[in-house]
Amino acid sequence: MDHGVIRIIRAQLAQAATGAANLKEGTRLATPVVRAISRDAFAQVRQYDKARIFELCEMLLASRSANERTIAFDWAYRCRKSYEEGDFARFEGWLRDYVADWGGCDDFCTHAFGRFIYQYPVLSSQALSWTASSNRWFRRAAAVVLIYGIRRDAFFDTAFETADALLTDGDDMVQKGYGWMLKEVSNRAPLRVFDYVMAHKQTMPRTALRYAIEKLEPSLRRQAMRRDG
Secondary structure, three states, rough: OOOHHHHHHHHHHHHHOHHOOOOOOOOEHHHHHHHHHHHHOOOOOOOOOOHHHHHHHHHHHHHHHHHHHHHHHHHHOOOOHOOOOOOEEEEEHHHHHHHOHHHHHHHHOOHHHHHHHOOOHHHHHHHHHHOOOOOOHHHHHHHHOOOHHHHHOOHHHHHHHHHHHHHHHOOOHHHHHHHHHHHHHHHOHHHHHHHHHHHHOOOOOOHHHHHHHHOOHHHHHHHHHHHOO
């Protein structure tokens, strides 16, 4: 395995961290800075086969560094033309083993994993099963992983099935995730989302509701926010 490119990446990240303007919080660099490093480094490995690149991704993920995680997920997305159905198990493993915050969940699920599910829609049923997980990031991912496809007019029915399964979830990270998913559906089918919210507003957490209706017309938002009784 080529450790040279990993060493170069880490040196570049360390150098970038010396500039206060590049820092977002703590040692986490601003995303555009990390993506620029990722792009340049990927040029050195683009000739490798997917399996070798994924092994490099796992080396980066194993560091538990948010910056290196961003690069790993970016490289995984850059391999999207080579995805195979069997990659699901690897991606699900990454979600389980290396995602422990909303930033990692959303980055992975709206890019690499989202593209994968869009490419292999039959596996959306596997993502739906995550709604029963004890892991909050799996439950959030069940919704967020559909957003890539929703933005391409896919998965509307699955989105509502997912919302049904997560409807009364008490975790605000999950509520925000499925509310965001519904908001994306509302960009294409606003009345369908409005009808769903109106039918469930008595049990739907207000956090999820607010996210879901954010892009609706003001008159529809007012109706949805009105407390009945």
